[in-house]
């Protein structure tokens with residue numbers, strides 16, 4: 066097994082910072098120090114300047130109790146958090162990948178690392194309280210109790226408050242690692258943010274993504290390069306494109322849009338096709354999870370038996386099923402938006418290629434397989450026309466983000482793309 070940070074693609078600065086913190090954490094253990102330096106607002110962004118501010122003398126200066134990993138989708142937030150957890154449990158260094166601490170953490174079986182993935186079922190306050198309580202116990206391995214919360218932006222408000230209490234007065238050997246798209250108040254509360262050190266991840270370069278696809282997933286180099294460029298820095302999407310023929314087919318359908326726009330009717334048809342493709346993709350991605358969750362909940366409710374708790378359980382059952390359906394519906398909506406957004410990003414890539422060709426900019430195309438078509442567009446539209454079309458796609462994304470009905474936004478975009 067290679068070093069635990071090997072799969073964190075194109076994030077060299079973050080890796081340096083995390084290794085330094087893991088080394089500082091190990092020094093704290095060696096010194097038998099009681100507590101770490103809190104991450105207050107003053108040391109909130111984890112920059113080198115902060116370490117300078119603390120003089121770099123305190124071995125705990127590089128390590129804090131609460132962290133937030135932020136970055137665009139596919140940049141590797143949860144990969145970073147898990148690798149850091151392993152580095153903290155590493156008994157040989159800062160994430161050697163070989164020792165039992167690294168192995169069990171990466172494999173998900175380390176007794177002192179808890180991974181919370183609020184997929185669909187968001188983390189409620191009860192679960193969070195139990196988690197915080199367990200996280201306060203002495204680490205059985207003698208190092209750190211680490212709690213990784215993926216999608217911390219999906220905490221309920223009450224759960225967030227329970228977490229905040231723990232972060233405000235952290236037990237000496239407990240570390241919280243949160244993952245969220247950004248530190249915007251919509252994603253993470255300002256008070257939690259103010260207690261955490263932030264590790265911003267960036268969109269990894271295509272070459273780095275291709276390298277990991279070849280090394281880790283055994284994908285042929287030419288396919289990996291194509292997929293990494295086409296996925297525009299999204300590691301998971303690059304892997305899907307390289308491996309899943311259905312994902313490739315959906316992408317090809319999206320990139321066929323520009324040549325299908327021959328009139329008003331065709332523009333509306335293209336809009337319908339794009340929306341329906343996104344719906345189909347979203348449905349495929351959530352149906353299985355929905356069925357599994359519902360079966361699990363029904364089993365749990367049905368297992369109530371005839372004991373004293375049974376009457377209460379039955380009363381609560383209808384409410385719980387309703388709550389589950391509500392969450393599944395919101396997840397389906399989110400999956401649709403995500404699928405549509407991926408399609409729009411692909412389409413934007415095509416017009417971006419046309420624009421860079423019209424400008425004769427010395428950059429590689431995003432979509433090598435439609436480069437000829439983009440070149441033809443560049444000749445026909447010039448830079449200005451290509452830019453207007455690129456802007457129409459980006460405006461559509463912004464409109465959907467601002468809650469304009471997707472069909473209306475996509476129809477307006479298709480008309481704009483056709484008219485130029």
Ligand SMILES: [Zn+2]
Nearest residue numbers: 155161164167
């Ligand atoms: Zn190790």
